[in-house]
Amino acid sequence: MLGAPICLAFARFRLVRSYASHPVPPLRSSSMHGVSRSLRQVSRRAAKQASTKPALLQCARTLVTKAAAAQPTIAAVQSAKAGASSGEWHAYPSLALARSIQTAVCAVLDSRWARNGVLCSAWQRRRGSDLPLARLRLPPTHPRPRLRYTNRIANHTPIVLPIHSIPARSYATNQQGSVGRIKTVIGAVVDVQFDSDDLPPILNALEVQGFEHRLVLEVAMHLGENTVRTIAMDGTEGLVRGHKVVDTRNPIMIPVGPGCLGRIINVIGEPIDERGPIKATTYRPIHAEPPAFVDQSTAPEVLETGIKVVDLLAPYARGGKIGLFGGAGVGKTVLIQELINNVAKAHGGFSVFTGVGERTREGNDLYKEMIETGVIQLNNDKSKTALVFGQMNEPPGARARVALTGLTIAEYFRDDDGQDVLLFIDNIFRFTQAGSEVSALLGRIPSAVGYQPTLSTDMGGMQERITTTKKGSITCVQAVYVPADDLTDPAPATTFAHLDATTTLSRGIAELGIYPAVDPLDSKSRMLDPRIVGQEHYDVATATQRILQAYKGLQDIIAILGMDELSEEDKMTVERARKIQRFMSQPFAVAEVFTGIKGELVPLKETIKSFKSILAGEMDHFPENAFYMVGNLDDVKAKAERLAKELADSEN
Numbered sequence: 001m002l003g004a005p006i007c008l009a010f011a012r013f014r015l016v017r018s019y020a021s022h023p024v025p026p027l028r029s030s031s032m033h034g035v036s037r038s039l040r041q042v043s044r045r046a047a048k049q050a051s052t053k054p055a056l057l058q059c060a061r062t063l064v065t066k067a068a069a070a071q072p073t074i075a076a077v078q079s080a081k082a083g084a085s086s087g088e089w090h091a092y093p094s095l096a097l098a099r100s101i102q103t104a105v106c107a108v109l110d111s112r113w114a115r116n117g118v119l120c121s122a123w124q125r126r127r128g129s130d131l132p133l134a135r136l137r138l139p140p141t142h143p144r145p146r147l148r149y150t151n152r153i154a155n156h157t158p159i160v161l162p163i164h165s166i167p168a169r170s171y172a173t174n175q176q177g178s179v180g181r182i183k184t185v186i187g188a189v190v191d192v193q194f195d196s197d198d199l200p201p202i203l204n205a206l207e208v209q210g211f212e213h214r215l216v217l218e219v220a221m222h223l224g225e226n227t228v229r230t231i232a233m234d235g236t237e238g239l240v241r242g243h244k245v246v247d248t249r250n251p252i253m254i255p256v257g258p259g260c261l262g263r264i265i266n267v268i269g270e271p272i273d274e275r276g277p278i279k280a281t282t283y284r285p286i287h288a289e290p291p292a293f294v295d296q297s298t299a300p301e302v303l304e305t306g307i308k309v310v311d312l313l314a315p316y317a318r319g320g321k322i323g324l325f326g327g328a329g330v331g332k333t334v335l336i337q338e339l340i341n342n343v344a345k346a347h348g349g350f351s352v353f354t355g356v357g358e359r360t361r362e363g364n365d366l367y368k369e370m371i372e373t374g375v376i377q378l379n380n381d382k383s384k385t386a387l388v389f390g391q392m393n394e395p396p397g398a399r400a401r402v403a404l405t406g407l408t409i410a411e412y413f414r415d416d417d418g419q420d421v422l423l424f425i426d427n428i429f430r431f432t433q434a435g436s437e438v439s440a441l442l443g444r445i446p447s448a449v450g451y452q453p454t455l456s457t458d459m460g461g462m463q464e465r466i467t468t469t470k471k472g473s474i475t476c477v478q479a480v481y482v483p484a485d486d487l488t489d490p491a492p493a494t495t496f497a498h499l500d501a502t503t504t505l506s507r508g509i510a511e512l513g514i515y516p517a518v519d520p521l522d523s524k525s526r527m528l529d530p531r532i533v534g535q536e537h538y539d540v541a542t543a544t545q546r547i548l549q550a551y552k553g554l555q556d557i558i559a560i561l562g563m564d565e566l567s568e569e570d571k572m573t574v575e576r577a578r579k580i581q582r583f584m585s586q587p588f589a590v591a592e593v594f595t596g597i598k599g600e601l602v603p604l605k606e607t608i609k610s611f612k613s614i615l616a617g618e619m620d621h622f623p624e625n626a627f628y629m630v631g632n633l634d635d636v637k638a639k640a641e642r643l644a645k646e647l648a649d650s651e652n
Helices: 001-013 029-049 053-068 074-083 093-116 123-128 306-314 331-345 360-373 397-414 428-441 455-463 491-498 506-511 535-561 568-583 590-593 604-615 633-651
Strands: 144-148 159-162 179-186 189-194 205-208 216-224 227-232 243-248 253-256 281-283 320-327 350-355 385-390 420-426 471-479 502-504
Touching: 074 144, 123 227, 159 227, 179 205, 189 216, 227 633, 253 397, 281 397, 306 604, 331 350, 331 360, 331 420, 331 471, 331 590, 350 360, 350 397, 350 428, 360 385, 360 590, 385 397, 397 420, 397 428, 397 455, 397 471, 420 428, 428 455, 428 491, 455 491, 568 604, 604 633
Parallel strands: 320 471, 320 502, 350 385, 350 420, 420 471
Antiparallel strands: 144 159, 179 189, 179 243, 189 227, 205 216, 205 243, 216 227, 253 281
16 A cells, blocks of 8 residues: 555655755754654555545645644745745755655655556646745745755655746736646537646636637536536537647637627627628627616616607617517517617617527528618628627527627627617527526536526526616617417516516517507506606507507407497497507618608607597598508698599599
């Protein structure tokens, strides 16, 4: 066993030390006897359990720790740091003793394991690190003593080390980060082992060197033995053990600023639109703290979108979160484009669209449509939106972080430029889904329905960064997918807790040709409060919902018996409800190339005035068709005159 050789080495080793011809006085026999006795006691206990290499390591480390316990106090070492000289070194023999014991243990371990061909790299890395000698921080101008150690038992070659060459642990942030090697690759999970104890913190970004493309790994866990577990931000196909990995000393850093407008980037900030590098001088980490309470604006304020049905019935909060519900083909993309266009026109603000885990085709179609409608202009710097894509073909690490990348770009425009920024996340459910995949890959115990145990924490950490400050705001529109239409599923239920408003697009309304196909009875907002929007706005909105609800209740009777069986009051309700329903349609500027109708951006005051007039019966003498695809009541009157003229011309 290992204990007996180590005890023999400690009993017979001799320290030879030279410095400026001043020999070190021999240690007192009582001190040496006490150290040797404690070493023998520890070694006997450790030798009984030293059947594996980790046990051997623990045995050796315990011996060194016991020997180093005889060193002087920290205060004494600090005094030596201030005035160490050649005549004072003999006062600290225990420092040399600790280093000599370290050398003796290394000699025995090296010789024993070398014969068996099982040299332990972990022990070799331990040699020369975190030693008591490293605590003697001598002044740069002080002459450096040199120590000579001789182990006669192991017949080891004398080792001469200057004190300043003994490495000590450092937490300083340098340009050159720690270097490690890939140890294990399991899909998107990569374990990296480092040569030193200077491990990268959690959420730091690592870069693989010598790979076919740039591969970024994000630290997720510390496993021990200088090993960290990371999540890859790209595919790991072709990655092998032994690849060199360098710590960047920072989280994932992405370019921000005007250079991102009109461009498409991925989760790590690389352009993917084949238009060259991003022209940016500022880089920000994707992980950040929410704004401090003192910097946030607590006064509720409505963000005017210029879309009548939204501003009247489900107004958006400036700096709030809005859930956008709708199936395929009901106009989500067009509504998003119009919101981007209107925010740019009315507020001069920018928009950021983040595609999280959706189809690549949809992202490509959106990009092409934005170019056709002028939202993105390739020939100049007048683009008002930036696109960030991490689609469903990406690994879970990218899908779990791409929303934070888009949010970081939006935060720059809010905090540095003072803009009212519109942030779109499509789809927020995929963000939760990717987090669940990452959690499973890391081996965490799942919670309800298999979601990650940190579901609320992950969602809250992102949602709390979306807020209004005294400089600007981020208003986030999040497309929400409800799995199996189950609103009690933990993923959508967690999302609902953060939403300030919901905008639901109805296929039934879209089939009537009414766009935007917003369901006025299914869309809600916490901003629809008389203390926030005013009493007039609140009264008009609730009256509009009441008459539409009454019309919905009469539709079955109309379908079975017809309009003639209704009372005069119900007939008037149906006529006004149909006019209101058609008046909720609105021509969009981004759809002008398809409809040929000029887009309308309607101010909120004009919207309230128009619906109030319809409810009061002031527009009863105008035909229903005059209310379709117009902006305000002046447009209704102009269209009614045009329709009457066309009818008269056709009769003649």
